[in-house]
Amino acid sequence: MPMKPATIQYPPDVSSEFFSRIEQQSSYQQQSPLGRTVNSHEAHTYRPTQHILTKAIETMLFASMATEEGHITPVGIVLAESLSPFQDEHYSWDLVRFASNLSFEVDQIAKLASACGSLDSLLVVLPQEERLVVAGIATPHSRQILDLDYLVRVLILKPGVISVLRGEWEVVRYERGNIPPSPPTLSKGDGQHRTQLNAIERTVFQEDPNRLSIDVLNFLLRIVKRMRSLGHGGLLAVLGPGDIQSMSLKDARQLAEPLRFGTALLEMYGAQLIDEQNTTRRFSVKTLNFRPPSDEEEAAAAAAQEATQRVARMIDQIARFTTVDGAVVMSHSLDVLAFGAKLSSKEETPAVYSVTHDRCSGERWPIDRRGTRHRAAAIFADRYSMGLALIVSQDGEAAIFQQLESKVVHWPVSV
Template identity: 25%
Template sequence: MAEYAFPAQLLEELHAHWRPPHSSTSSALPDDLTLLRILETCYHASLRTAELRATRCVLAYVSTDSLSNRSLMRFEHPAILTASELVRLAPVTELHRTLIGCHHFGGMLKIWGLFEHGQAWQTVDSISGTTTREEDLPDDCLTITIEGPGALSVARGEKEVVRLRDGKIIAPHKHPLRQMDKPLGTFFETLVKGLKEPETGDAIISSFKVEREQLLDIYMMAIARILERIRSERHGGSVVISASPLSRRVAYRTYTVIGHAALADDILNHCRALRGLQAAPIDPSSEAERFRAEAAVRQSSQSLIRGVNRVSLLAAIDGAVLLDGKLRIEGFGVRFPVLLPPDTTILDALTGIEYPCDEWGLRHQSVFSVCQKCDEAVGFVISQDGSVKAVKSVQGRLHFWDGILD
């Protein structure tokens, strides 16, 4: 008989992995009764919908004294923490950017309001691990992310401690897109290493002194921003990134794009601007120089965001958006023939559970099909309910990574 884990089973894991660091603004792990109440409330909220929308939000157990006043939206009358309140407030929050704050008031757990954290381009996603400045969120603040029905992620600040998914407790892990020794991380690291200077054709990392980690961070953040933007539109979609050209037999392009500027060029320009700002002196006599460096960062950031938005808007057309390794648009409204052999299965890389491919709809199966045919492609499927999967063939076997933005 299968055994399923519930919020109560998370307590032991939390105590084992919490280990709060020394911090001037302490938000220690609450007592077990309070902790269980928070986890169970979030769990039950995850199973509910509002106007057919899945509940997705982040709850933080933190007092207002630990946060900057400029980021707070405090309620005059704090609301009692219930699943219904979380379902009601979830649509007005932006996942990982706007958090719901709760704490004890008069011996009761209540929601005191909302608060934002992070800034500008660096807050796009959690992949790079640099989404939040320390002053925005206490390092030892308890946060619970409702990722989907029955799916919770518990974190200390921005660091994941434990996750509950498909009735299983999953130990903390590095994001699959940033695990350089794993299939997805290796794929994107190879693409970044292969980027060339537009003028000379030289490798960017060797010809221009760009920190590899910084370039990879911004490249991955651009992909995450594309997926997040598609998800926010709630119409679903799919994006396929292929390191090698796909023939028309494999990918029929309703609209073929030629001569489009690569998003990788915007990424490189943003890296240059950031390095220029880091190198700019901070003394009063160099104020003009630093102002120009800050303006360059704003301009490159805006250009990058425009490029990201341009790509994400194309997902509104039926079919996939097809990008090359430089994130150049090759086509949209792309259709991949579903030619999966009977009884083809796909492995959940996180849980190790194997599923028949025909359990999913046509959008998923078409991405499964192209990834099976092309080892040098990664597909992303964004469902209307907000879930995002990455798909790749690994040694001839299909794998998927669920909750890629969570």
């Protein structure tokens, strides 16, 4: 009697895990980078059915193994119900639409991957009756720092490695048969886990209670996200208050004038707030229409756009600084002081601990199995109790080293 073939176990249900984690994140309620709570009806959102998301993930998983002219190119898709999110100027996408929709198949994705420029642009995938089609290529541009959308992305990072995002932020990842647990969040609040971040915010935003709703972590993670996309790995070290006096930068590439990232964030906030107030005043409740903007309001809108684009350019520059061996050093007010700084020393590497889901220090983390960059980050966090070290390894893993409960902890982050 012939033997039955072994049952092939399909990967864990990534789509179910995605929806489960989304529900745990306050059911489609998010915060903007400026701290303003935004509900789903205020921004473009499309919640695909589990069937559609599963089909998209399956196809992308097989596409991650496909080659085109011998190359495997990272590629991503963005799922939408229609093309309207990409044609609305407010949400800042550049859309290149195909004359006719293309089939959403493995071979097609492999052929189109190089046209997307790695993950700089995404294939727009729409449901059409019982199937999915590729309608074009969309590129989010710099104003996305403030403009929100909750469209689901599915990205191929490496063969067999799939990342599923909501908007810009990763929700779940599939890695060759496994779904790593989601890391604990560095959510806004006054817990010990936020001691360093809250202190940075008070410094950057000058103790202004109205501005302290801004979560500076969003912008630091945007730098980390860009670091990861560059594929070099890197280290960003943020000093605590007064730490600059004890920080030697003689071997680093110091900047003639600091790159004032914190100041740029503050200016962006002010410009964006004025623009939002103008927009509110232009709206008529009686007619449900907007009056044309005045010259002054147009100038304010242009100023807000330029301030936001300046922050985007700084994020890109800071991330590119991290590709140079050594660390980028930032002051407590987020001024970039130097890059290529050597943080390692002859000091003994401290014990490092993982972080539990209730944001406490947990078990020992195996720092001895990691390289020089991780050791430097751990030593920095041990030396500067109010400092933060943000690290991206060459394999793309991102984490923060900081002190928590007087211990150095390794805090993985999803970007």
